Amino acid sequence: MIEDEYYEEDEAPRQPPLYLLTGLVIGLLLGLLISLVIAPVQVVDTSPFLLGEEEKDAYRLLIARAFQADQNLERARARLGLLRDNAAPQTLADQALRMQSNGGSEADIRALAELAAALSSPQSAASTQPAGLPTAPPGGEGENAGTPQTFPTLDLNQAVQTATPPPTPTSPPPTPRPTFTPRLLPTPLPTLGAPFDLVEQNAICETAQTPPRLMIEVQDSSGNPVPGIAITVAWDGGIETFYTGLMPSLGAGYADFDMQAGVVYSLRVGELSETINDLQAPACGEGEAAFTGSLRLLFRQR
């Protein structure tokens, strides 16, 4: 017995502890199997600003369509605030342009353009809404009239990652009550069906303006810029449709198109307006200083 103990204690240090290493490896494999295959991490409870680009586009489009439906600019602004985009009007306009180049739905492009224009309008800028904090529109009728409306919480900074199975959904944390802000009037929209007339046509001879552009401004009957109006330009061998309001910094009713010198264009604003023919980039200057200028057209609704 003494000899046995002697041998065991004497021999143990000389044997590499393979059983310990084997146990560790087995455990490690087991742990990896559990954490990567059986119960991998699942992300839940994220905020809109953590979405992927495609999802953000879908979210933004939904906001624009909802704005088109209810004309509630403050609500749209609050929703866009959830995406934490500092240049929301430009992002909307960029998305509209992307959709246009990808052959997206006309209604969707128009919705994005309208919202971009509404957010860029001076009326919208007059709002003192702090960035990122949604302001609810006035409540509906009855018991909720005039009371602030609760909106999704905005203070979540990161996603929560949980292992499978995810926790049972619980009621969301208390939502801060937004302050009441009077609802702004929506950006004026054109009267449906009324056509647009060409009221001004000017040649712009500025050397810095390259390439020559067809610059279009569309106004309603009161002279307010109108976003989201489809403008179709056709020439020998091509046709293109674009929309007003996609460059909010230049005006809600503004749109432009790069012209080619010597090419004759036809143009139509909206669906019911008359087609304007024989539009060409003007020749500016004389002799060696000659260059091709741009054309500015102003359309107003009847």
Added chain:
Amino acid sequence: MRLRRLIWFVVMIGIGAAAGIFYGWVLRPTQTSDFALNTLRSDYKADFVLMTAEIYQKDGDLTAAISRLAALEETPPLRKVQQAILTGQQLGYARSDIETLAALFQGLQKGLPSLTPTAEP
């Protein structure tokens, strides 16, 4: 001696498993953005459904509404709207918003008769 080895063997398995789980659940998930719509928190999901309902109220296009709801997550549209109504009530949505959601719910019930609970014969 064998028992002692067995105990240490089990302890090492436990340590290894803990390390593996720590790696899989804590160290490896490095994704902090680019999430899908179905990962949104329930109140954002409710607002997503509300936006869909607002559009539906305006254009009455049930197919488009279903398509928008499908982008949110895979659960049946009726359930999503139902869940949004419950969340909206919990969060104190304005009555008009709850009515908007309810209108979409009713539209879905009419448009998706197969999903409507029917009385037992």
